[in-house]
Amino acid sequence: MSESDAVEKLCETVTKKDDADAVKKIFKSSSWKAEWINNTNSKGYTALYLACQAGHIDVVNELLLCTKLDIDTQCGETQRTALHISYVKGHKDIAELLLQNGADTKIPNSRGVLPLDEKSPRVKRTTTTRGQKEKEKEKEKEKKENEDDDDEEKGVNISSFLKEQEAEGKEKGGKVPSLAVPVKTNSKETSDELQSVRIGSKIKLLTPPSSPRKSPGSVDDAFDAMSPRAGFGKSKHKKGDEIDDSLAAELARQARKEAEERARELAKEQARQEAEDAKRQAKFEAKERALREAEERIIAERELAEKLAAEKEARRKAKLEALERARELAKKEAEERATAERIAAEKAALEKEARRLAKLEAAEKAREQARKEAEEKIIAERLAAEKEAAEKEARRKAKLEAAEKLRQELALKSAEERQAAEEAARKAAEEKEERRKAKLLAAEKAREQARKEAEEKVAAERAAAEKAAAEKEARRLAKLEAAEKAREQARREAEEKIAAEKAAAEKAAAE
Numbered sequence: 332m333s334e335s336d337a338v339e340k341l342c343e344t345v346t347k348k349d350d351a352d353a354v355k356k357i358f359k360s361s362s363w364k365a366e367w368i369n370n371t372n373s374k375g376y377t378a379l380y381l382a383c384q385a386g387h388i389d390v391v392n393e394l395l396l397c398t399k400l401d402i403d404t405q406c407g408e409t410q411r412t413a414l415h416i417s418y419v420k421g422h423k424d425i426a427e428l429l430l431q432n433g434a435d436t437k438i439p440n441s442r443g444v445l446p447l448d449e450k451s452p453r454v455k456r457t458t459t460t461r462g463q464k465e466k467e468k469e470k471e472k473e474k475k476e477n478e479d480d481d482d483e484e485k486g487v488n489i490s491s492f493l494k495e496q497e498a499e500g501k502e503k504g505g506k507v508p509s510l511a512v513p514v515k516t517n518s519k520e521t522s523d524e525l526q527s528v529r530i531g532s533k534i535k536l537l538t539p540p541s542s543p544r545k546s547p548g549s550v551d552d553a554f555d556a557m558s559p560r561a562g563f564g565k566s567k568h569k570k571g572d573e574i575d576d577s578l579a580a581e582l583a584r585q586a587r588k589e590a591e592e593r594a595r596e597l598a599k600e601q602a603r604q605e606a607e608d609a610k611r612q613a614k615f616e617a618k619e620r621a622l623r624e625a626e627e628r629i630i631a632e633r634e635l636a637e638k639l640a641a642e643k644e645a646r647r648k649a650k651l652e653a654l655e656r657a658r659e660l661a662k663k664e665a666e667e668r669a670t671a672e673r674i675a676a677e678k679a680a681l682e683k684e685a686r687r688l689a690k691l692e693a694a695e696k697a698r699e700q701a702r703k704e705a706e707e708k709i710i711a712e713r714l715a716a717e718k719e720a721a722e723k724e725a726r727r728k729a730k731l732e733a734a735e736k737l738r739q740e741l742a743l744k745s746a747e748e749r750q751a752a753e754e755a756a757r758k759a760a761e762e763k764e765e766r767r768k769a770k771l772l773a774a775e776k777a778r779e780q781a782r783k784e785a786e787e788k789v790a791a792e793r794a795a796a797e798k799a800a801a802e803k804e805a806r807r808l809a810k811l812e813a814a815e816k817a818r819e820q821a822r823r824e825a826e827e828k829i830a831a832e833k834a835a836a837e838k839a840a841a842e
Contacts, residue, residue, distance in 0.1 A: 332362040334364075334367055334370070335370075335373075337357075337362055337363055337364075337367060338367055338370045338371070338372055338378075339372050339373065340357065341354070341357050341367075341378045342372040342376065342377075342378050342381050344357060345378045345381050345382040345385070345387060345390045345394070346381045346382075346384075346385055348387070349385075349386075349387035349388065349389045349390055350389070350390070351389040351390055351392065351393040354390055354393045354394070355393060358397075359823070365397065365398070365399050366399055368394070368397045368399055368400050369399070369400065369401045369404055371404075371406060374407070375406055375407045375408070376406045376407055377404050377406055377413075378394060379391065379394050379395075379400065379402065379404070379413045380404070380406045380407075380411075380412075380413050380416060382394060383413040383414075383416050383417045383420070383422065383425050383429070384416045384420055386420060386422045386425065388422075388424055388425050388428065391425055391428060391429075392428070392830070392834070393830075395428070395432050396826060396829075396830055402429060402432060402433060402434050402435075403434060403435045403438055405438065405440070408441065409440050409441050409442075410439075410440045410441040411440045412434070412435070412438055412440075412446065413429055413434070414426060414429050414430070414434045414435075414436065414438075414446040415440055415444075415446045415449055417429060417446075418446055418447070418449040419449045426446075431651060434446075646840075647840040650836055650839075650840055651836065651837070651840070654832065654833055654836045657829075657832075658829040658832070658833065661825055661828075661829055662825065662826075662829070665821065665822055665825045666822075668821075669818045669821070669822065672814060672818060673814075673815075673818070676810070676811055676814045680807050680811060683803065683807055684807075687800050687803055687804075690796070690799075690800075691796055691800060694792060694793070694796040695793075697792070698789040698792055698793060701785060701788065701789060702785060702786075702789055705781060705782060705785035706782075708781065709778045709781060709782055712774065712777070712778050712781075713774075713778060716770075716771060716774040716775075719770075720767060720770075720771055723763075723767050724767075727760065727763055727764070727767075730759075730760070730763075731756075731760060734756040734760075737752070737756075738752065738753060738756070
């Protein structure tokens with residue numbers, strides 16, 4: 332399978348369903364290479380991008396275990412990273428997983444938008460920092476304190492008072508009562524300066540007229556009310572009628588007495604109203620203090636909760652960092668063990684190869700020695716045969732010389748006897764020569780046969796040694812391949828164990 336086909340198959344697998352086992356199967360296949368994990372498909376997207384887009388968190392977990400993975404690869408025309416698309420699609424759990432594994436939040440897409448600024452229809456996010464939140468809280472607190480100060484200056488906490496009255500009204504049957512709210516101004520507070528407001532409508536604090544008025548509790552005011560302008564005292568009379576002075580004095584005493592009683596009643600009413608106002612103001616102030624204390628308690632609890640959450644997050648990060656360090660350490664130890672095993676296997680293979688070469692060299696030396704011995708034997712046999720032939724030739728010459736002497740001695744004999752003797756001597760010499768040649772030919776054939784047998788023996792020994800060396804090399808390669816498979820299996824088991832421990836730690840941290 333080619334590189335592009337393998338990448339296309341992986342991208343199709345991570346897009347179809349959330350199946351981490353299928354991804355593992357692809358990674359374990361012999362046609363897959365680890366450096367292809369960051370390659371894009373025909374549309375320009377990586378496997379991690381497509382898995383984040385589909386929301387397959389198990390597949391994303393499996394891809395993050397790859398050591399050569401680039402988590403911040405920008406894909407497509409939009410130049411979005413996996414973190415971008417996670418926020419766009421609303422996969423918050425995948426986005427948090429990417430952030431835990433070191434995803435960069437400062438890489439913009441083609442429009443200059445950062446990952447945390449991507450908008451999702453399903454996930455509402457805020458980019459307000461903690462400092463901005465604290466500033467907003469301080470502003471709200473200051474605003475509320477200013478409102479409370481304004482209400483205190485006006486003599487009443489309007490919000491608390493109206494909420495209390497609204498609750499009382501609902502308990503009495505749901506009717507909202509009209510309330511008289513006392514208002515303090517630079518002038519004296521009077522009962523006729525109370526303005527009515529209604530709960531549930533837009534509250535507007537009404538102030539009395541700015542013109543100063545006299546208190547209605549004075550006797551002079553009451554007496555003035557009895558003046559002729561008000562219809563008291565001297566009444567109108569017809570022309571020529573006279574009013575008795577005693578009657579006028581009696582009327583004046585009665586009017587003054589009524590005015591004094593009215594003034595005392597008004598003074599009592601004013602004192603009662605002031606006492607009620609003081610009680611109401613004290614009640615308002617107590618409620619306001621309770622509200623402030625409750626707000627301070629809520630703020631303190633919120634700060635404590637934020638502190639506990641920060642501590643929990645710090646502990647979770649510490650656990651993740653410890654787990655990451657443990658995983659790195661385990662990975663390093665596994666790599667060191669694999670390296671040590673590979674070095675040991677290579678050392679053993681080198682030792683075996685050295686022994687094999689030593690055996691081959693010894694066999695070669697033995698063959699060379701055998702060949703030399705065979706050649707020396709052949710040369711010795713040849714020399715012996717030549718020596719024997721020379722001796723025979725010497726004996727033949729001696730015999731010929733003896734025969735010649737005999738022939739000369741018998742020269743006196745008849746020609747026939749001499750001729751027969753010569754013929755017999757010649758035949759004997761020819762027979763001896765033939766026997767000599769036959770012996771030489773037999774010796775030569777024996778030497779050739781011995782040489783051939785020696786060469787065949789050397790060739791057979793060499794073939795047997797080469798065959799044994801080839802079998803040993805095949806066994807060595809098989810052992811090396813088995814050792815490599817065992818190391819790969821151990822590495823995969825270590826990675827699976829680390830992934831399981833990481834998942835368990837994350838689950839424990841989430842709990």
